[in-house]
Amino acid sequence: MNQVKQTKRTTIYDLAELAGTSASAVSAVLNGNWKKRRISAQLAEKIMRIAGEQGYALNMQASLLRREKSHIIGMIVPKYDNRYFGSIVETFEDMARARGLFPIITCTRRDPELEVEAARTMLSYQVECLIATGATDPDRITEMCAAAGVRSLNLDLPGALAPSVISDNFAGARELTRRILKNSEQRLGRMEPLLFIGGRGSDHNTAERIRGFRAAHADLGVSVHEENILACGYAPEKAEKALDERALGGNALPKGMFVNSTISLEGVMRWIRRSGHLDDRSLVLGCFDWDPFVTLLGNGIEMVRQDVPGMLNKVFELIESGANKPVLIQVPPLIPQTQEA
Amino acid sequence: MNQVKQTKRTTIYDLAELAGTSASAVSAVLNGNWKKRRISAQLAEKIMRIAGEQGYALNMQASLLRREKSHIIGMIVPKYDNRYFGSIVETFEDMARARGLFPIITCTRRDPELEVEAARTMLSYQVECLIATGATDPDRITEMCAAAGVRSLNLDLPGALAPSVISDNFAGARELTRRILKNSEQRLGRMEPLLFIGGRGSDHNTAERIRGFRAAHADLGVSVHEENILACGYAPEKAEKALDERALGGNALPKGMFVNSTISLEGVMRWIRRSGHLDDRSLVLGCFDWDPFVTLLGNGIEMVRQDVPGMLNKVFELIESGANKPVLIQVPPLIPQTQEA
DNA sequence: CAAGCTTGCTCAATCGATGAAGCATGAATT
DNA sequence: AATTCATGCTTCATCGATTGAGCAAGCTTG
Structure with a gap:
């Protein structure tokens, strides 16, 4: 770590200068499509080494601004105070990451105002899809998303305007x-x-x-x-x-x-x-x-016990299928064996 | 909602055209400092009306790219499967929002690899501060943050390199x-x-x-x-x-x-x-x-019962004070009255 | 009435990453 | 020798919002 205490973060321009090359070569190497861009393996390796040494971290804001898709997926959830929502959130994060998506989650405390506020913020962050879990007013959220051209889904509580996945x-x-x-x-x-x-x-x-x-x-x-x-x-x-x-x-x-x-x-x-x-x-x-x-x-x-993985599988299926019609999918819950005291 | 089904989201340039003005005026009005920029109340009102009609939502990526501060604060947390972490997350979101910060939280399942991965991602999102809750290897995270010039704090489990807030x-x-x-x-x-x-x-x-x-x-x-x-x-x-x-x-x-x-x-x-x-x-x-x-x-x-609000108050105090030295703050837990069965 | 100030805006550069288009260089083909 | 082609890069416009600088018009002031 031969790093000077820096105010500015390292950018691809810094790396380009250090490597004696151009920013676009650096970009191509770091985002992995340098073969397509015909960068030599030699230069690629050099750039990657320097990036490592400098502790370079991509500026996602700049990257997302340029790209068409954000790969961000949002979820709003009422509370974190029980196992059901806890497990929804944990499973959701997992499944999102497995699909190369970045999950952002926020808790809205069953407050309709906060729900709308949170949805607006998520739209600002360019989520590609917003999942409204247990929302008080899911249709309002669907409308906001639709106006921004963003797909939305309801989980746990159904809405009339977007596909909904709930327990049976x-x-x-x-x-x-x-x-x-x-x-x-x-x-x-x-x-x-x-x-x-x-x-x-x-x-x-x-x-x-x-x-x-x-x-x-x-x-x-x-x-x-x-x-x-x-x-x-x-x-x-x-x-x-x-x-x-x-x-x-x-x-x-x-x-x-x-x-x-x-x-x-x-x-x-x-x-x-x-x-x-x-x-x-x-x-x-x-x-x-x-x-x-x-x-x-x-x-x-x-x-x-509600079948959280089952429900979220359906959610991601819907997302991947691109369906937008307001279907209602009911997932059978699990009823554990009776345990007598 | 006289909206055409749109592919592109509405931008300040679209609004500027509709309002017969410039993008910079629109920007000034929408981010609230139009008085400083000497925009007339009349124009401001017109722009706000049109923005409302068009369902305009700020592109945070673009905004953050330009600004110096992201106002994003990150937290990693091991699990969502108990009341302690659930309440940490809920309280954290609340306090962050109360301070005008946008909280992003991710669950790392007590997996050191995931912790590092999550920290890297959060740095890409330009978090201003990262709170490592119950981290397996907090110092590694502190080092990564330091290399990016980002402040970090430990919660629940202490580290040697950053301020830590834990229970006594x-x-x-x-x-x-x-x-x-x-x-x-x-x-x-x-x-x-x-x-x-x-x-x-x-x-x-x-x-x-x-x-x-x-x-x-x-x-x-x-x-x-x-x-x-x-x-x-x-x-x-x-x-x-x-x-x-x-x-x-x-x-x-x-x-x-x-x-x-x-x-x-x-x-x-x-x-x-x-x-x-x-x-x-x-x-x-x-x-x-x-x-x-x-x-x-x-x-x-x-x-x-660990004093979650007390601990998070200390966390935000530390953040606001700008302290960076690795102090260890121990918050006394609450011990409820004995309840005999 | 000229100089200076205020008001209300616009222009253009900028943040960092991306990728289409283009430009050398050398090798292969006719 | 002239043409084509592949290789390995660089240049530059772009994404959308922000902001310092600047400009025109009207209003004061000496």
């Missing part, structure tokens, strides 16, 4: 509900209607899961009352509060519950602990989403 | 150990040496935590044998395997354990379940890291 929420919820009901029958000796808790009634996934929840009850000939459906939002406190209120209102609380996310499950578990049901082995729970610690909570809680 | 692992571990020992005394009626499990003996944090672990034992007059220290790595399977092996080797397993991360705790809990200790209320656990579900596991598991 109906089938997953139906199977999960069936399992909770079966467990409930086994433990209580009878089958009682369950409580559905968490999520927003206005979002597609929650609506579909409620539909699956109802269908499974119908399949088994159990009828569910409307007051057993508490789409109270995602935050743990909201679930806690909803349970408190439901407990006050006349009818006894069901012993079985379908919890709509791990985040809501936090609230449910807190409520259970607080209200003294902690060691009540007759409580039968299921959660639409997966977390390793939930398995260990020891109540034999059933979980649905 | 020694103090945190000492207090956590003290609490586990006290709980153990209370539940078992006597104080026995604990088992330390998880992490890499070679990493600074694990070493410091082991030091705190030993100090707390010494404080309370309990002596720990070497075979009670299992720095077996972070992955859950490694913790499980280490416990299996330790269980085979002669001496009985301690009833109290200091688990070095939530990830290792997954393995420990799995082992506990598998080996039939699940309902053994005499098991006394503590975990260096926080997860909401761990509270709910119901064994009164003590946790240390």
Whole structure:
């Protein structure tokens, strides 16, 4: 490292001077198409050696400005506070890199303003494609992208204007509900209607899961009352509060519950602990989403694990196929083997 | 949206033509310093209207190429699979944006090659500063950044060449150990040496935590044998395997354990379940890291919660102060109130 | 009324990398 | 010997935004 403490970064012009050649030769060598440009192997080697010595790093801004494609792919994601989104982000980065794309990701905290702001910034960075994960207003983002000639896709929550890849929420919820009901029958000796808790009634996934929840009850000939459906939002406190209120209102609380996310499950578990049901082995729970610690909570809680690699494979398939029509692809979630406590 | 389906994105030249003015006026108006450039309010308004109509989005690549500062700040992070890193990333994004910086984050899966690769890419994107979180080889990254004249900082794991912000692992571990020992005394009626499990003996944090672990034992007059220290790595399977092996080797397993991360705790809990200790209320656990579900596991598991906002505040203070010397800042972790099951 | 100032803009160079077009040089072909 | 061809480079315009310099028109001021 015989480097002087420098203010300016090394450019191809510096390298050209050091190598006694032209910037365009340096460029050709460093971006790998020097054979096409008929640069001799000798010069190529020299340039690469000097670039190495100088610790040269490409100025991506300049390079991207000149090139037609940015190879940047953007994703917006609501939160990093659960395994589902964590695994989406990790898998996405991996798959993007495997395809020679540079992933940029930003977290928008379920805030519609931030979503739009983030999308605008990503467009400024010339993303070739933007994936809106769990977006509050996916169609707004699709419109912005369309206006900039950029492709967009929805993940986790569907939109009407762009292709969407989501879990098969109906089938997953139906199977999960069936399992909770079966467990409930086994433990209580009878089958009682369950409580559905968490999520927003206005979002597609929650609506579909409620539909699956109802269908499974119908399949088994159990009828569910409307007051057993508490789409109270995602935050743990909201679930806690909803349970408190439901407990006050006349009818006894069901012993079985379908919890709509791990985040809501936090609230449910807190409520259970607080209200003294902690060691009540007759409580039968299921959660639409997966977390390793939930398995260990020891109540034999059933979980649905969304198939993140499967979903992202579909996403990249769509990207590569160039499809733009607003199709809806539903990926079946994985339902792990029941683990009794 | 009277937009023709366009291939090219709208540029300031297009807007200039539409507004009957020059590109430089458009630029001045759109980047907000039109007052300095003495553009009339009338023209400014017209340009902004047209930009809005055309859905103009700045080409950041071009803009950054010309400007001296990129306002991009990079972070590399090992994993997204736990609350600690999730919260680091979320808080970092937030604080960066609050300072007018554009955060880019990438996950390197504890892979030294990927770390270097990611750092190189970030340098290409002209980051002004790179934060290496939990890096395997932070000094290598610092060197790369220094060669490019870019400032770098270490977070979570310290390096020798750049300022580092980490938790006060020694103090945190000492207090956590003290609490586990006290709980153990209370539940078992006597104080026995604990088992330390998880992490890499070679990493600074694990070493410091082991030091705190030993100090707390010494404080309370309990002596720990070497075979009670299992720095077996972070992955859950490694913790499980280490416990299996330790269980085979002669001496009985301690009833109290200091688990070095939530990830290792997954393995420990799995082992506990598998080996039939699940309902053994005499098991006394503590975990260096926080997860909401761990509270709910119901064994009164003590946790240390690292002070993520506190650490990131220090990080940004360092960035803003311009300090470059390799100081080591240790932020005290938060130790929540004990919650008995 | 000339000199100087203010206002409101435009011109043109620039950031660094890229690649089409072009220019020597020497070898091969007619 | 004249022409063609291949090889190995260089020159220069370009991507889109930014900004110092400069210019014209109107307005003051002595």
